[in-house]
Amino acid sequence: MNTSAEKYIRKEALPFIFCPGCGHGIVVNSFVRAIDELNIGENEMACVSGIGCSSWAPVYLKFDCLHTLHGRAIAQAEGLKTVQPDKRIVVFTGDGDCVGIGGNHLIHAARRNIDLTVIMMSNYIYGMTGGQKAPTTPFGASTKTSPLGNDEEPFELYPLVRAAGATFYARASVTHPVQLKNAIKKGMEHKGFSFIEVLSPCPTTAGRNIFSFRTPAEMYDWYEEQVVVLSRAVPEAPEGKIGLGILYEDNSRREFCEVLAERRKEAME
Amino acid sequence: MNQILIDRDYCKGCGLCIRACRQGVLAMGKERSKGDYLMPYAAAPEKCVGCGLCELFCPDVCIRVEKKEAGHA
Numbered sequence: 001m002n003t004s005a006e007k008y009i010r011k012e013a014l015p016f017i018f019c020p021g022c023g024h025g026i027v028v029n030s031f032v033r034a035i036d037e038l039n040i041g042e043n044e045m046a047c048v049s050g051i052g053c054s055s056w057a058p059v060y061l062k063f064d065c066l067h068t069l070h071g072r073a074i075a076q077a078e079g080l081k082t083v084q085p086d087k088r089i090v091v092f093t094g095d096g097d098c099v100g101i102g103g104n105h106l107i108h109a110a111r112r113n114i115d116l117t118v119i120m121m122s123n124y125i126y127g128m129t130g131g132q133k134a135p136t137t138p139f140g141a142s143t144k145t146s147p148l149g150n151d152e153e154p155f156e157l158y159p160l161v162r163a164a165g166a167t168f169y170a171r172a173s174v175t176h177p178v179q180l181k182n183a184i185k186k187g188m189e190h191k192g193f194s195f196i197e198v199l200s201p202c203p204t205t206a207g208r209n210i211f212s213f214r215t216p217a218e219m220y221d222w223y224e225e226q227v228v229v230l231s232r233a234v235p236e237a238p239e240g241k242i243g244l245g246i247l248y249e250d251n252s253r254r255e256f257c258e259v260l261a262e263r264r265k266e267a268m269e
Numbered sequence: 270m271n272q273i274l275i276d277r278d279y280c281k282g283c284g285l286c287i288r289a290c291r292q293g294v295l296a297m298g299k300e301r302s303k304g305d306y307l308m309p310y311a312a313a314p315e316k317c318v319g320c321g322l323c324e325l326f327c328p329d330v331c332i333r334v335e336k337k338e339a340g341h342a
Contacts, residue, residue, distance in 0.1 A: 001276055005330040014279050015304065016329055021283030025328025032330075177325040203283075217288040 004036035005029065013060050018053065021216025023174035023200030024121055028057050030177050031090075031119070034184040045088040048077040050102065053128045054094035054121040054200070071101030074109045077116050085257040088117070088188060095122040095136040099155055103135070110164035113192045114256040119184065120157075120195065123202035131205040143210055161195050162248055168194035169248040174201065175224040179244055186246060192255050199223060199242065271317040275308060276331035282306030286323035286332055292316045295323060 001009070009032060018025050035045070047058030048066045050073035058065040068076045073093045081089045098106055098120045109116060124141070126132040131144040136157075140149045161169055168190040170183040180198060187194035201207060201223050203216040213219040228237050230245035237243030273294065275286075280302040287295045287309050296312035311317070319336040 001279070001330055002324050002333050009330060014329075015281065015331075016279075018328060020281035020306065020328075021285055022328055025330070026326060029325065029327060029330050033325075216283045216285055220285065220288060 002029075002033075004032045007036060008032040008062055009060050010062055016060060017056050019202075019204040021201075021203040021219075022053070023123065023198075023202070024054050024057055026174040026177055027054075027119065027121055027180070027198055027200060028060060030174075030181040031057075031184055032061070034181045034188065037181075037185060038188060040088065045090065046080060046084075047090050047092060048073050048080065049092040050094075050097040051128075052094035052097045052126075053123075053202075054092055055097060057092040057119075057121075058090075071097055071103075072105065073097060074102055074105040074116065074118065078105075078109055078112070078114055081114055081116060081257060082260065085115075085261070089115075090188070091116055091118045093118060093120050094127075095120060095124065096126045096134045099157065100126075100135045106161070107164040110161050110166040110193050110195070112256040113165055113167055113253050115191055116193055117184075117187045117190075118193070118195050119187075119198060121198045121200040123200050123206060124154075125202055125206045125210070127202045127205045131209050141210060157195075157197055158247055165193070165253070166195050166248075167192035167250040167253050168246075169197075170194070170246045171197045171199075171242070171244050173199040173223060173227045173242075173244055175199075175220055175227065176229060176244060179229060183246065186249075190249065191251070192253060199227065270314055271319045271337055272335040273311040273314065273317065273323065274333045274335060275310070276333075277308065278303045279329045279331040280304075280306060280308050281329055282308055283328060284309065285326045285328060289322040289326035291320070291322065292318060 046064040049055035051070035077091045133143040133146045172180040172183040187196045201219045207213040207219040228241045230243045294317045295309045298310035302308045
């Protein structure tokens with residue numbers, strides 16, 4: 001076990017419940033590295049999660065954890081942040097949890113620009129319940145509930161979250177763990193609503209049943225072909241590829257808890 | 270020589286560390302982990318450059334690379 005993990009992971013809860021090769025494990029691995037670099041103490045942070053494979057992630061961390069109803073992770077995190085504004089709150093959520101069932105909470109939290117870090121692990125499918133189609137499933141992909149191909153267009157999350165008012169948006173992939181760690185770190189340092197979309201392959205449900213990959217390694221190879229890391233040399237993703245990096249950052253808008261504290265002070269005077 | 274330590278208790282034998290290693294140090298072994306998965310092992314430890322990619326890619330956080338100074342090998 002690496003040194004960051006030894007510092008922040010509950011050994012008694014291991015091994016992870018995730019299937020062999022699940023990308024969510026790499027997200028946890030990168031997350032503990034990021035918080036180790038930021039040097040966050042045990043009482044400075046709390047994690048909130050909803051329901052789904054991805055929402056198991058905070059269970060293994062040595063932080064207070066709120067495991068809530070399906071889709072309501074962001075709503076509960078908002079409440080927690082409002083009463084404890086000095087703590088960092090991180091939300092671990094999946095694509096079905098965050099965008100499907102809790103979609104309304106997502107846009108309203110973004111509108112308020114409340115200081116949360118939302119790590120959304122997108123595996124394009126409802127993995128825990130057996131592979132039903134999710135709001136992020138690509139058009140034409142066959143799943144358990146769309147055997148003839150998905151006939152709905154997936155959500156385009158970047159324009160949605162940005163238009164709703166989020167001030168930080170990063171996209172990362174578990175096939176690039178260093179960039180993932182940096183995205184998490186920057187998102188946690190950002191004051192305001194930060195949304196990190198992580199592409200995290202599901203080798204069991206999606207890999208075996210939908211894409212018919214035989215091993216996790218094959219699926220990771222395929223994912224690596226789909227993405228391109230954006231930099232100054234490559235400012236935009238080529239046609240058909242998914243760009244990784246910090247897509248948007250805005251420090252001009254005020255944070256919700258600051259506004260609340262100011263209003264409270266005005267009312268007391 | 271760098272040492273690659275793989276925790277028997279937590280490994281699930283997904284093989285992502287073998288994919289991640291650009292030097293071809295790791296290979297799938299015959300030994301089984303506590304969860305009854307086939308485990309990878311350092312087949313060619315002398316090739317290890319200590320980059321730590323296997324550590325980064327491990328979804329079960331069970332790999333640790335102990336770096337040793339080149340002179341002490």
